[in-house]
């Protein structure tokens with residue numbers, strides 16, 4: 001039986017501070033996930049036919065790109081100017097900047113090329129904070145257990161140990177770069193719990209942690225004499241040696257005049273971030289425009305092994321309303337501070353601080369079973385009870401969540417007075433390029449750091465571990481890349497791996513019409529529609 | 540272009556010199572995409588935090604600047620996407636500022652123009668985030684770096700204020716400098732330092748723990 005309500009009806013029925021009822025008996029997590037999590041949607045997975053992960057399961061839309069033809073060919077490279085550098089960093093988010101700074105600290109000449117403006121990234125949008133086990137009751141071991149458990153024990157323990165061990169020093173390094181964090185009245189760093197953590201461990205700068213981190217790192221990079229930055233330059237392909245076995249550079253395309261440039265180098269660090277803008281399974285996304293999975297495509301074509309290609313994070317609380325903010329994130333910090341999730345009947349249906357995949361699946365269940373709320377602009381969602389939180393802790397939203405208020409103010413919503421409508425949004429790529437503790441991929445000369453890399457978060461990430469990873473592993477990759485491979489002899493730069501990949505596609509009978517990486521989502525081209533189907537379909 | 544215009548009541552405006560039609564709920568960015576306006580490269584976060592989508596906006600006689608992803612279409616407005624800001628002219632590396640006692644002198648060396656603010660409000664009226672830029676610069680000049688940095692808390696580094704400033708003060712970078720030195724010199728959290736000290740005395744895998 002369905003009792004879903006329109007937005008107006010539900011808002012009229014809503015009372016801040018009303019009794020949300022007891023939590024229902026929790027459903028078995030595995031059953032909940034397999035019935036409602038988008039990774040388990042029928043038809044959402046396929047088996048890869050070519051490449052290092054052939055035979056493995058992969059999300060369908062991503063598989064199309066991994067098994068696509070390159071954007072350029074040898075003929076395109078004739079007469080293209082060549083630049084030389086020690087380390088090429090591709091991607092100007094947090095991981096790219098940390099890698100560039102670490103490589104430059106080791107004395108390498110660094111070129112950082114990025115698709116959009118430096119800092120225009122998922123990093124700048126991060127809100128909730130960054131994890132580091134620094135509280136007296138907390139430890140690296142607990143942090144490690146939480147990370148592995150939330151990831152359903154699919155993470156690589158060696159990588160996770162490196163991650164959690166880096167935590168406190170990463171925060172010190174960030175402070176040395178000039179990053180501020182919130183403090184308690186005694187000067188300690190303020191920590192919050194997060195879904196899936198056994199101790200308060202997330203340090204933050206109000207709900208602008210990513211903005212504070214990114215503007216500081218961006219300035220550090222710009223001011224550093226050893227780092228050259230090329231903005232508006234997308235990596236369209238990597239370059240390999242004659243045997244197609246080693247990465248020796250990349251081909252960059254300038255977005256403003258379409259010209260190509262070759263960069264020859266002894267190591268390349270991929271820091272291209274995630275893929276939310278592929279809108280997997282038709283979901284809206286919290287990601288920035290450049291998150292089109294380019295790094296995965298480039299690494300795969302050159303033969304790098306990837307992991308967890310069938311596991312993505314749908315963040316429980318994406319905005320539904322208004323359409324202009326559809327898919328935009330409401331930080332988990334709000335739930336950590338005590339905001340509840342309520343269905344159309346004003347009842348709680350899940351422990352809000354369960355891991356994200358569980359909470360998302362529960363929201364989708366409520367909506368699919370007719371306990372969702374339907375705004376007139378289309379879509380469906382449940383309440384995030386910000387008004388109830390404000391009632392129990394007056395002034396908290398203004399003090400700790402200014403970004404949420406600034407954003408909703410533009411949309412004419414006041415979360416202090418009314419609850420906000422939320423639905424899961426495509427947020428994070430759990431897997432990525434397989435790396436070791438130095439960020440080295442399975443291809444010599446090619447490193448990966450940040451969201452493009454995999455192996456740490458298993459099949460589900462907890463809040464704050466991504467920001468820790470991009471700095472910790474960004475620095476690891478930068479330092480290792482700067483010190484690696486001093487074979488400065490004559491080096492042939494080829495597209496041998498592209499030829500090899502094309503032969504494999506032809507052999508497998510796959511079409512060669514599709515080209516990747518995408519660089520930008522299709523709707524930035526003329527006449528494309530901007531609506532997402534995922535939560536628009538009737539249950 | 541009419542064939543690509545979505546149905547529904549249309550708003551007519553100009554973007555980069557091109558006449559376009561858009562739906563009323565669209566932002567300037569969506570309108571540009573829907574109409575295939577060329578040279579729209581500075582778009583990223585679509586939520587007003589990356590500061591890339593700088594536009595010049597003309598409403599009748601009134602001219603201003605804004606962020607395109609936060610600006611809804613209006614009938615008759617003229618929008619011009621601005622080129623990215625020039626590289627900053629003020630050079631410094633934090634690690635070279637070792638002594639907090641001479642920080643005011645160093646600030647004057649790095650940002651000599653800041654003391655010449657002529658209070659024209661250009662920066663304030665161009666800031667899409669409502670930051671009291673001019674006041675922030677004055678606080679910095681007076682050596683109140685913490686307060687100055689706090690004034691720039693919601694700054695997204697769009698550098699529209701830098702573009703507007705006739706004295707080339709680069710207020711955005713002044714603000715960021717203030718925030719950075721505040722952390723660099725004064726953020727010494729006991730709980731973090733305590734944990735770092737524990738790790739120093741007993742490093743993981745340092746022989747004391749079992750492997």
Ligand SMILES: Cc1cc2nc3c(=O)[nH]c(=O)nc-3n(C[C@H](O)[C@H](O)[C@H](O)COP(=O)(O)OP(=O)(O)OC[C@H]3O[C@@H](n4cnc5c(N)ncnc54)[C@H](O)[C@@H]3O)c2cc1C
Nearest residue numbers: 091093095115121122123128129235273450451464466467
């Ligand atoms: C809204 C939001 C909130 C979040 N909140 C948190 C949080 O509170 N805590 C947390 O730990 N994590 C959070 N995350 C996740 C975290 O922010 C990201 O996983 C992390 O910042 C990724 O960093 P990155 O450097 O790997 O990638 P990004 O920061 O996305 O940077 C990638 C860069 O590569 C560039 N690029 C892409 N393709 C190419 C190409 N072909 N050529 C050249 N350049 C290219 C992009 O333009 C971009 O500049 C959040 C994510 C989002 C989207």
Ligand code: SF4
Nearest residue numbers: 666694697698700711
């Ligand atoms: S202070 Fe300057 S750089 Fe910062 S948001 Fe305002 S105009 Fe943009």
Ligand code: SF4
Nearest residue numbers: 656657659660662704
């Ligand atoms: S624009 Fe420059 S000169 Fe004018 S008030 Fe702002 S800082 Fe001062």
Ligand code: FES
Nearest residue numbers: 583584585590608
């Ligand atoms: S696109 Fe980032 S501020 Fe507009």
